[in-house]
Amino acid sequence: MSNRLTALQKVLLSFLLLAFIGPFLPLALASVSFRWGWPDLLPSIWWWEKREAARLPLAWDYVLDPVSRLLPALQNTVLIAALVTVIALVLSIPAARILARQKFRGKNAAELYFALPLIVPEIATGIGMFLIFLQFGVQGSLFTVVLAHLVPILPYMIRMLTSVYQELDGGMLDQADLLGASKMQRFRYVELPLILPGILAASLFSVLISTNVFLLTFYMGQGQVETLATLLFAKVSSGGALDPVAAAFTLIITLPGIFFLGLTARSLKDDVFAGGLDKG
Amino acid sequence: MxxxxxxxxxxxxxxxxxxxxxxxxxxxxxxxxxxxxxxxxxxxxxxxxxxxxxxxxxxxxxxxxxxxxxxxxxxxxxxxxxxxxxxxxxxxxxxxxxxxxxxxxxxxxxxxxxxxxxxxxxxxxxxxxxxxxxxxxxxxxxxxxxxxxxxxxxxxxxxxxxxxxxxxxxxxxxxxxxxxxEQYVCYFDTSRLTREKAPKDFAGLEKWLGDNPGRFTYVKPPHYIGNTFVQTVLYAHNPKGNGFKEFQRPLSSFSAEEFAALIKPGFDYLKRIEGNLLGGGKAVYPQNQAANQSLYNNGEVDFACEFGLYLVASKRESGAFSETTETLAFPASGMIKNxxxxxxxxxxxxxxxxxxxxxxxxxxxxxxxxxxxxxxxxxxxxxxxxxxxxxxxxxxxxxxxGVSAEELGSLAVADTNASLVKVIEKVWIAYIERQSQKPFTEIVKDAMKAN
Structure with a gap:
């Protein structure tokens, strides 16, 4: 088979690229504009033309100034996403393992139960948790936000890892047993490398969900924990035009996701399967 | 706030x-x-x-x-x-x-x-x-x-x-x-509309809309910017002729009939101008002041109103408004200040x-x-x-x-009693948005009951 793309494939590929990158172009332009009104195709006055004259920081000057609180929000977002993902993995791997491999009474019910958070609206979960925490006198903090994010993330995580385990060839594990591997060795050297691509994919999901959840973050943080999502929401919820600052925030909020996507894409490209077996 | x-x-x-x-x-x-x-x-x-x-x-x-x-x-x-x-x-x-x-x-x-x-x-x-x-x-x-x-x-x-x-x-x-x-003011672009031709009061607005259909709209109640516009209209059309003063009374002092009679002329006016608002017959009401500013900046309307005595100055400085944007003292019947x-x-x-x-x-x-x-x-x-x-x-x-502090100050009137605002916004939603066919007094009665 030839590696050259046909004309149709090229057209489709460019279309796909356009669909992915296209929306970012007006954002990038808006973020460096001073005035960009209809019917101008490009901003009529650019941000840098007015920078010096402005009394208060404009566009990127505002975004990068400590007053915008971008850095703490970015730190919170990354920290929360990382914590949520690690905790979710620790909880989901054993659950997925059992659901995929064992047959037991009430298994269907358990699966349905794990999927429930997907059915219950986020707002109901958020208010419910908020009231419970309030009753116990727990203040809004990073910790409460992490707990809240686990609610929508765990069902996805368990689902994805369950199907990963279902596709895992049990014979491989039996073979490790036969060759005298301990349970830990078997998990570390055989099972983990085999499910690693699945874990990465599930983690990607977890990070993407966590960075984008607004309602739960707002409620469980009691408005005190600022993340990129709450920052952007406070900025754009007043509606109307996409001003330079909102555009810049929107560009930045995509960064954690893009970064992690790049990271997982790289890891998935390496031959984790063979690499893992080699170490054994 | x-x-x-x-x-x-x-x-x-x-x-x-x-x-x-x-x-x-x-x-x-x-x-x-x-x-x-x-x-x-x-x-x-x-x-x-x-x-x-x-x-x-x-x-x-x-x-x-x-x-x-x-x-x-x-x-x-x-x-x-x-x-x-x-x-x-x-x-x-x-x-x-x-x-x-x-x-x-x-x-x-x-x-x-x-x-x-x-x-x-x-x-x-x-x-x-x-x-x-x-x-x-x-x-x-x-x-x-x-x-x-x-x-x-x-x-x-x-x-x-x-x-x-x-x-x-x-x-x-x-x-x-x-x-x-703050004071409720309007702003317009002098490159699109001259100060002489800009409406000065609600009668002028109605006439101007007839000549320039679709070139104005107001923020949709129950957003407070929209509520304020409606209140300004009601003040101007107050049949008792005492403008904002009648609207300082709390709701409990009105019977439904009395209140309906007070606000009916204003709501009839809103109904009359609706066909000539932005949207070509099917009026478009922006959700908030930012959306209204977008309509203005994109040239879809020629002037717009919201709270902001110095709005024009600060928006010109931040780049959101053009250098030809000026403040309009509208309406002459009284601009709400709080x-x-x-x-x-x-x-x-x-x-x-x-x-x-x-x-x-x-x-x-x-x-x-x-x-x-x-x-x-x-x-x-x-x-x-x-x-x-x-x-x-x-x-x-x-x-x-474009206007002096004295002129704006002389037009300032008090805001509406908070207990009336809720009723007025409900009436707007029933009578204007949902086009309720009920008798007007019934609409007002329902709105007062729901309160």
């Missing part, structure tokens, strides 16, 4: 208020409650308050955070001033003031008394204040007990005191500190620090800086300032662009 109707869940707050199952047994923080009583009863000196404020160390201020100019001004001017007093000012930028009000009420409902809440201060006015007042969730009458109270007219015999003593018809009783003032305030919730965790913040915000220095840097009008009353400060304030004020 800008965005009073926010996405944030007033519905849920209502549900939570209804649920009493969560009344748990938190004892109020005795020490803080003691402080509150002593301060409100005038037993503490200002030094005592400042000392306690230093011990508290922080103050949490919740304010509408949608304006970069305001955020930057607070960070550069207010934070350092509080630092000098040994207090860290932490601001929470909310999308709508309702969020902070809901938080306070939810906490109160969960049994969090004085000293046990999260919010020390909220920037608000109108129905948010009304809600906190009716739920008895306010700290108390503090505003007349601060050293800088001298900058405000609180004497009910002086007419200027009205804006400080009444917030949309709710008596403030010094439970909130005036912080800034103040907005700083309130301390009953369960504020750092009430002494909040009092210090309220005091600092009322200094002539910060008031003038706020006016000069970001175009937020004075909350303090000019009549109470020294001549030197008056001159400074006059120098600091940005231009209104």
């Amino acid at each position: 800008k965005n009073r109707t926010s996405f944030s869940l007033s519905v849920i707050a209502g549900a939570m208020l209804a649920g009493t199952a969560l009344q748990s047994a938190f004892a109020a923080d005795a020490n803080t409650e003691n402080f509150r009583q002593e301060f409100l009863n005038g037993k503490l000196s200002w030094e005592d308050v400042e000392k306690r404020a230093r011990e508290e160390g922080t103050v949490n201020w919740f304010h509408w955070g949608g304006s970069e100019e305001l955020n930057a001004w607070i960070e550069r001017h207010v934070v350092p001033k509080m630092k000098e007093k040994g207090i860290t000012l932490k601001t929470t930028r909310i999308a709508g003031t309702r969020e902070a009000v809901d938080l306070v009420l939810t906490e109160k409902q969960a049994g969090k008394g004085p000293g046990e809440g999260t919010v020390d201060m909220i920037w608000l006015n109108g129905d948010n204040f009304y809600t906190l007042a009716t739920q008895k969730a306010l700290f108390g009458s503090f505003a007349d007990k601060l050293p800088k109270s001298v900058n405000f007219e609180f004497d009910p015999k002086v007419p200027a005191s009205q804006l400080n003593l009444s917030d949309f018809g709710t008596p403030t009783e010094a439970r909130e500190m005036p912080w800034s003032g 103040k907005n305030f700083l309130a301390i919730p009953e369960n504020a965790p750092n009430p002494a620090a909040a009092l210090v913040l309220a005091n600092i915000m009322s200094t002539v220095e910060l008031q003038i800086s706020k006016l000069q840097e970001i175009g937020y009008p004075l909350g303090v009353d000019l009549s109470k300032l020294t001549d030197a400060d008056k001159a400074k304030a006059a120098d600091a004020a940005p231009s209104h662009h």
